[in-house]
Amino acid sequence: MHTILVTGGAGYIGSHTVKRLLDAGYKVIVADDLSTGHASAVDKRAVFYQLDVRDNQAFGNVLDQEQVEAVLHCAGKIVVSESVKEPLKYFHHNVSGLNEVLKVVAEKGIKKFMFSSTASIYGNNCFNIKAVETTQVAPTNPYAASKHIGEQMIHWVSERYQMNYVIFRYFNVAGAEMDASNGLRTENPTHLVPSINLTLLGKRPVFEIFGDDYQTADGTCIRDYIHVCDLARAHQLGMDYLFNGGQSTVFNLGTEQGYSVKQVADTAERITGIPLNVKISERRSGDPDFVLANAGKARERLDWVPEHSLEEIIQSDFHWRKQF
Numbered sequence: 119m120h121t122i123l124v125t126g127g128a129g130y131i132g133s134h135t136v137k138r139l140l141d142a143g144y145k146v147i148v149a150d151d152l153s154t155g156h157a158s159a160v161d162k163r164a165v166f167y168q169l170d171v172r173d174n175q176a177f178g179n180v181l182d183q184e185q186v187e188a189v190l191h192c193a194g195k196i197v198v199s200e201s202v203k204e205p206l207k208y209f210h211h212n213v214s215g216l217n218e219v220l221k222v223v224a225e226k227g228i229k230k231f232m233f234s235s236t237a238s239i240y241g242n243n244c245f246n247i248k249a250v251e252t253t254q255v256a257p258t259n260p261y262a263a264s265k266h267i268g269e270q271m272i273h274w275v276s277e278r279y280q281m282n283y284v285i286f287r288y289f290n291v292a293g294a295e296m297d298a299s300n301g302l303r304t305e306n307p308t309h310l311v312p313s314i315n316l317t318l319l320g321k322r323p324v325f326e327i328f329g330d331d332y333q334t335a336d337g338t339c340i341r342d343y344i345h346v347c348d349l350a351r352a353h354q355l356g357m358d359y360l361f362n363g364g365q366s367t368v369f370n371l372g373t374e375q376g377y378s379v380k381q382v383a384d385t386a387e388r389i390t391g392i393p394l395n396v397k398i399s400e401r402r403s404g405d406p407d408f409v410l411a412n413a414g415k416a417r418e419r420l421d422w423v424p425e426h427s428l429e430e431i432i433q434s435d436f437h438w439r440k441q442f
């Protein structure tokens with residue numbers, strides 16, 4: 119049984135991935151400082167350590183003690199608007215934090231590394247095209263820049279220390295476990311699907327569409343929404359790939375299906391049968407018109423095909439939220 123350590127494993131994507139890795143037979147260790155994560159999200163089968171991964175001593179001790187063979191680095195700060203206001207906080211957590219993690223990983227001779235990156239590093243460069251991994255990146259905010267720098271750090275560290283890596287560029291992650299056992303626990307989420315569902319559930323007065331004058335058919339932004347459980351499965355396949363000797367590479371993770379903000383809102387109204395109170399507001403700064411994945415590489419090399427539809431993404435998040 120191989121042992122994987124997941125940093126940020128008490129967070130949204132990390133906790134869903136931990137469950138999937140355990141189901142696939144991996145031993146999983148979680149290292150999380152609970153700054154935005156929740157201990158209750160961590161599957162009971164995992165071994166949990168509350169620590170800041172920038173604490174070299176504590177992190178290194180866990181790698182030794184648990185005989186970790188691979189690290190999945192999910193920990194990080196993730197809010198684009200906050201990164202514009204506090205860029206140094208983002209470079210501190212996402213760049214210096216990664217630097218500390220890589221230092222210990224290299225020192226301990228760990229040869230398998232996986233990293234959570236983002237489609238937002240493509241910026242506006244995928245207008246009206248499906249981004250491939252070789253599409254030129256153009257980060258438009260400190261969060262995306264921090265992830266781009268992180269990708270380059272991993273590349274150069276792997277060249278020096280013969281560490282194999284998989285970098286995943288996630289598109290728009292949403293949804294919850296289909297049995298409502300886990301989902302996004304962020305207190306005041308800003309992302310589209312939770313914002314719509316919180317309004318449908320009467321927990322917010324109105325759902326704001328941030329701009330309807332974009333260069334798209336209905337004027338609202340187009341994105342590629344991927345179910346968090348499909349994403350979790352990709353991580354398991356990525357780990358299998360690394361443990362089978364797979365070479366270092368980058369994969370886009372998206373469905374290749376684009377939906378506008380209005381289409382997502384209409385779909386949510388239709389499947390829940392609840393009318394949505396909508397208001398058209400100003401554009402949110404830094405939003406590209408169009409972001410869509412070409413995920414052919416993950417399909418070919420990992421045999422990864424997303425299984426969940428937009429309806430299931432919305433419905434699962436709705437059922438998860440309805441409980442609280």
Ligand SMILES: NC(=O)c1ccc[n+]([C@@H]2O[C@H](COP(=O)([O-])OP(=O)(O)OC[C@H]3O[C@@H](n4cnc5c(N)ncnc54)[C@H](O)[C@@H]3O)[C@@H](O)[C@H]2O)c1
Binds near residue numbers: 155
């Ligand atoms: N959610 C998305 O739409 C999205 C999209 C693209 C990429 N990502 C990336 O995926 C990763 C996970 O995102 P998420 O949505 O699950 O966010 P999240 O905030 O739910 O999870 C991040 C986790 O990292 C932990 N953490 C943060 N700093 C830490 C530190 N120094 N030491 C230990 N633990 C620390 C937090 O407590 C939290 O549990 C992030 O790296 C993010 O940039 C997320």
Ligand SMILES: O=c1ccn([C@@H]2O[C@H](COP(=O)(O)OP(=O)(O)O[C@H]3O[C@H](CO)[C@H](O)[C@H](O)[C@H]3O)[C@@H](O)[C@H]2O)c(=O)[nH]1
Binds near residue numbers: 237379402
């Ligand atoms: O209340 C809301 C919330 C969002 N939107 C719109 O919905 C779309 C999606 O917005 P999200 O905030 O859900 O997601 P982003 O596309 O801004 O970014 C997300 O997806 C990116 C990849 O495409 C990165 O992964 C990034 O980390 C992650 O936050 C955008 O056009 C946004 O303006 C609204 O109209 N109203």
